[in-house]
Amino acid sequence: MDILSLADLPGGNNFHDVTSIFTDAAAQMEPGGLMLREGFTLQDAMSAFEIGEPRLDSGMVGAEGERPPFDPWTPLLPQEICWIIDRCFSYEILWHAGNTLAHTVFTCLYALVVSEIPHDVLPYGLNNDALRPLLLIPIVLRASICGLLKCCDLSWRELSKGHVHDTEDWQSDKGDTSLLEGMSVQNVISGLDSATSWLLKSKKVPEPWTTALVARLNLRKALLQTMDANIFKSTSDFLDLINIARNHLKTVKSYPARDLGPTSPAHLAFDPYIARKLNSTVPIRVIDVPPVTETWDAIDTLLDGWEEQRLLSQTANISTWELAGNLRVWLPNPPLRMPYIRSSTQTVFYDGLLVLNRYNPTWVMDRFFFETLGVSYQAVVQFVDRHTQSQRPHPWADLQRGHFKLTTEYIRALWYNPPRRRRFFMKMLVDLHIYYTRLTAISMTMPELQSTHIMKHIPSCALVWRLSVIREVVLSGFQLELYTSEEKPFAYYYVSQVIEAHLACLDAMLLAVQPDSLAEREMRFQHSFLTVLQAMTIPMFALSMRLMSFAWRQMHANFVRRYKWAWGRGYDLSSTPVVASPDFDSFMDVCARMLDDKAFSPSSSFKLAHSVLAGLIESRSTGGYAGLWTDERMQLLRNLLDVCERLQNVPSSMAEMPHFDAGLLKWDPQIHPWFPILESEGAERRRNKHLRQLGGGS
Structure with a gap:
């Protein structure tokens, strides 16, 4: 075995300068250039921590990192x-x-x-x-x-x-x-x-x-x-x-x-x-x-978030919490709160043990029925148990636990970031359908009730909740800019169908709910609000059809991928039909009928929506549970009114649709989260002229 001398060991004195070899090899490379061998992958790049390349070696100190030593005791003005x-x-x-x-x-x-x-x-x-x-x-x-x-x-x-x-x-x-x-x-x-x-x-x-x-x-x-x-x-x-x-x-x-x-x-x-x-x-x-003025504005927004949090801590209406969470997403101003505020707001609502630091699961169930139908949970239990024809006791305890979990998770999800919020809602829809199924099963054990009897509508409490979540899932796709041009017509069409089912529920429930109660006032506002949305989504479906290629096979593939949340395995556990499930075949039929319906007027639909909105704004009718968020709900209505005014120049009949340029529809979430604006033709011509000038007249 050969014995190594000290000169042979690392740190000896027999090193040779090889700098010239690398200098000569890189003589024709540009400064900042990078040479990659064949097959060089991202994993190779991420593994190269010691090669002296500042883009790959976070520990390398470049010229910009050279600085005098820091002395914390340096005197300062x-x-x-x-x-x-x-x-x-x-x-x-x-x-x-x-x-x-x-x-x-x-x-x-x-x-x-x-x-x-x-x-x-x-x-x-x-x-x-x-x-x-x-x-x-x-x-x-x-x-x-x-x-x-x-x-x-x-x-x-x-x-x-x-x-x-x-x-x-x-x-x-x-x-x-x-x-x-x-x-x-x-x-x-x-x-x-x-x-x-x-x-x-x-x-x-x-x-x-x-x-x-x-x-x-x-x-x-x-x-x-x-x-x-x-x-x-x-x-x-x-x-x-x-x-x-x-x-x-x-x-x-x-x-x-x-x-x-x-x-x-x-x-x-x-x-x-x-x-x-x-x-x-x-x-x-x-x-x-950023400029320090932006920092002070951000701190001011932080204080606004705390102030809203204080108001929410004193709000014992679940519907008001739901509205406040939705408004943070639906309105661009004030903006979505910073993560710290969104997290602490969720903690205020539910700390893992109690809601609002004092309420148990029974209270949450009670608020659900009271805010939806105007009756207490105890009244529902007593009526069902007294009139049931089932030999088995109803699983109220399991139902209550499931409802408590659904409610707390749902309210907290309103303060998630928008993509996470949408994904949670999509997963939640299965649980809401199961909940609707269980309430339907309980309702079927009772004798047939008149439509004016409040207890007949117990399952509708869960159904209107689920339909609201579906509407938010679909409309949030516009706000998150998820939809391609070909997907937008179906999204508007589907929202109109969901709203149709929701309005049918409200029509039936209004026959039974106590007049002038908080639940009735909120229900009537929701009915007017949904009527406005339907009057806006149907013409948007007609207008955006111009963006479709009518390649049905490709569109169906996109449809299945986009709405896969509607056919989860959980739906197989229920024998109750799913209400307002997306249906591509019916969409194809409606497209054909809409193109042939020369009497339909998109502009008239927007005028109808404008009229209803103007009436709501003038009367300041904002429902029973808006509370301290009345002004912000009113701002939501004004924003929709602005959309109707911007879209008032759309075709007055389907006969004019061939002459309508759908490219003038511009979706911008900063202007409105769900609906586009209509660029004027004059502005479009000026823009095209400017682009031609920039291109040298080509």
């Missing part, structure tokens, strides 16, 4: 402290927007060393500067950073409950970095109070920077206290915290931090490439920080 605090607020909002902590909050290097900065103590040997008081760092900046990390910690704890989805709505990866999990909220608040007191008493910071810093510390304190508050313990205190935060936010906006020059040492407090030093597997991503 008060305006530089303000700028750092504002930027931390911006990064916190960016984390809530779905980015990782390593690319947002942890890019603030003070957040990584805050535990090493003692409170109110300075290292020996630092020179003091009247313009840059050194105590700003251990007192003011440290308190603000601790507040930031504790807010992130409380947010992380809420988001990790599973009400929203990790890597889909938010990023949970901490990179093995502390969010001050072991520090109590009260200790952080004490630090913020001490910093505020020092600023006001020491007089070491001149105005306006004292006021600016105090406002930022107080804003952080109010946000932290609101996150830590129990909304059910005292809703008035919760509202006070929100109002306090709004006042401090207003002051912060009035005292903006100045833009810093490129030589300011405050810039060194942030390292966008810090992820390479953290225990993170996510590739480096430098995120542009």
Whole structure:
């Protein structure tokens, strides 16, 4: 066996410089070029962590990553402290927007060393500067950073409950970095109070920077206290915290931090490439920080979400919760809440044990029948048990447990992100049909009742719920821009058929429900609202037929794929026919009849919808359960009214359809989630002319 000398071992002195070999080989390559061998795959690329290619090696430090060393004790001006605090607020909002902590909050290097900065103590040997008081760092900046990390910690704890989805709505990866999990909220608040007191008493910071810093510390304190508050313990205190935060936010906006020059040492407090030093597997991503005004707007929206959450915590109507959740998706303003608010709202509704921190499953069942039919659950049970012809007792306990699970999951799903929300609804439809089947079976054990008897309509309670969910599944496809041009006609046609079944249910139930009750007023609003939607979806079906190729075989294949949720295996467990199941064959027949129906007028249908909407808006008739969301439900009606006005110039009869350009229909979810706008022909001609000019007249 040969014995290796020291020179033969790694680290010896017999290395040869081979740089020239690689330089010569890459002489004809462009800077930034990448040469791939045959068969080089994505897996090969993801495995190449040590080859020195910055696009594949997240640990490589390029020229942009070279920076002077960070010294947390570098003296800073008060305006530089303000700028750092504002930027931390911006990064916190960016984390809530779905980015990782390593690319947002942890890019603030003070957040990584805050535990090493003692409170109110300075290292020996630092020179003091009247313009840059050194105590700003251990007192003011440290308190603000601790507040930031504790807010992130409380947010992380809420988001990790599973009400929203990790890597889909938010990023949970901490990179093995502390969010001050072991520090109590009260200790952080004490630090913020001490910093505020020092600023006001020491007089070491001149105005306006004292006021600016105090406002930022107080804003952080109010946000932290609101996150830590129990909304059910005292809703008035919760509202006070929100109002306090709004006042401090207003002051912060009035005292903006100045833009810093490129030589300011405050810039060194942030390292966008810090992820390479953290225990993170996510590739480096430098995120542009939005203008600070957008950050303040986002915090204002956060406060709006808390305020709505407070109102919901005091709302004991399931129908109102349902409306509030739907409005967050149906209306573009206010926008869908950030994941933290959506998660905490779900926690407010159901904490895993009780609904609204005080109600049990029996209460949920009682609200279901009361809000739908105007009768209590106990009245339903007593009537059925007294008049049943079945020898077996009805499984009310199982039915109640199943209903409780359905309701809590459904209300929470209203605060999912839109794609997840739609997928949940599609899966839920099977359970709703089974629930409808069980109520139908109970109803069939009773003697035949008159249509004016309220107990005859017990199964309809589940049916109208299921039909509402189907309508939302189909219409949300427009909002999520899922449908191709050929799929849109069937979607509008199917919605009109679902609404037809829903209206038939309401017509029957209105014969029995107590007049002028909350249930009756809500039912009448729903009847008018659905009439409007049907008067809009039918002409949209006719207008969008122009987008179809009428290649029935391909369209049927797309139909089966898009509506596969309507034929799940769970439906085989029920002998009750499915109401309003999608039917492609009937769609083909209706298309042929619609093309031959020269009397049908799309424009007249929109005028009818416009008339009904105008009446609802003028009378402010918004149903029995709109409650504090009456104005927003009214805005929903106004948005539909705008759609009718935009589409008033569509053909007045099917005879004019051959001359209608369906390409003028433009679907934009930012304008309306379900219906298109109609581009004017003049605007279209101007746009085409402009495109020809850009193309050099070709």
